[in-house]
Amino acid sequence: MSCNDEASIAAVAVRNEDTQFDFVDGLCKTRGWCAPTFTLDGMHCPFCKNPDTKVVDTRVGEDGYSIRRRRECPKCSRRFTTVETATLMVIKRSGNVEPFNRDKVITGVRKACQGRPIKEEDLKQLGQRVEEDLRARGLAQVPSDEVGRAILGPLRDLDEVAYMRFASVYQEFNNLEDFERAIKELRDQESKEGNESHD
Numbered sequence: 001m002s003c004n005d006e007a008s009i010a011a012v013a014v015r016n017e018d019t020q021f022d023f024v025d026g027l028c029k030t031r032g033w034c035a036p037t038f039t040l041d042g043m044h045c046p047f048c049k050n051p052d053t054k055v056v057d058t059r060v061g062e063d064g065y066s067i068r069r070r071r072e073c074p075k076c077s078r079r080f081t082t083v084e085t086a087t088l089m090v091i092k093r094s095g096n097v098e099p100f101n102r103d104k105v106i107t108g109v110r111k112a113c114q115g116r117p118i119k120e121e122d123l124k125q126l127g128q129r130v131e132e133d134l135r136a137r138g139l140a141q142v143p144s145d146e147v148g149r150a151i152l153g154p155l156r157d158l159d160e161v162a163y164m165r166f167a168s169v170y171q172e173f174n175n176l177e178d179f180e181r182a183i184k185e186l187r188d189q190e191s192k193e194g195n196e197s198h199d
């Protein structure tokens with residue numbers, strides 16, 4: 001069984017000053033996996049590696065942050081889909097800029113979750129929520145502080161102890177008053193949400 005035009009390829013990664021894409025994975029419905037080949041200038045046909053592909057259809061992805069392109073290879077006539085997303089860049093405190101990495105978010109949060117009843121799946125979802133939150137701002141670059149702030153909300157929903165641990169490091173708690181203030185905020189938030197859910 002060979003790949004046919006049902007192949008679909010999710011997301012792209014080309015490092016280029018103007019158009020930054022991330023290649024995530026490739027999927028062919030009949031073969032399960034098709035690794036596409038990329039060059040800095042463009043994309044090779046994933047079936048015959050022809051360097052020229054023709055875009056036959058372009059649509060905005062369901063999430064609103066990606067573009068799906070249906071492409072056809074002029075050489076072998078096979079069709080495939082690419083999903084292009086802009087690379088979200090994070091400005092570090094040092095001033096260096098690096099691509100946003102969901103795994104880094106999860107690694108940072110996982111430390112705060114030690115010994116807590118939190119599943120790997122919960123962490124994955126948290127990483128996704130953080131990325132969606134940051135992308136929804138429509139900025140190409142976000143400071144690393146913003147990434148930390150975007151973690152606080154979803155982590156609070158997940159586990160209050162992990163939240164306090166994470167907040168104490170991220171917000172540089174220095175004394176008991178800092179903890180008391182954070183706990184008070186947490187309680188206020190809870191009673192507010194409690195009231196809302198009873199309305």
Ligand SMILES: [Zn+2]
Binds near residue numbers: 045049050074077
């Ligand atoms: Zn081809």
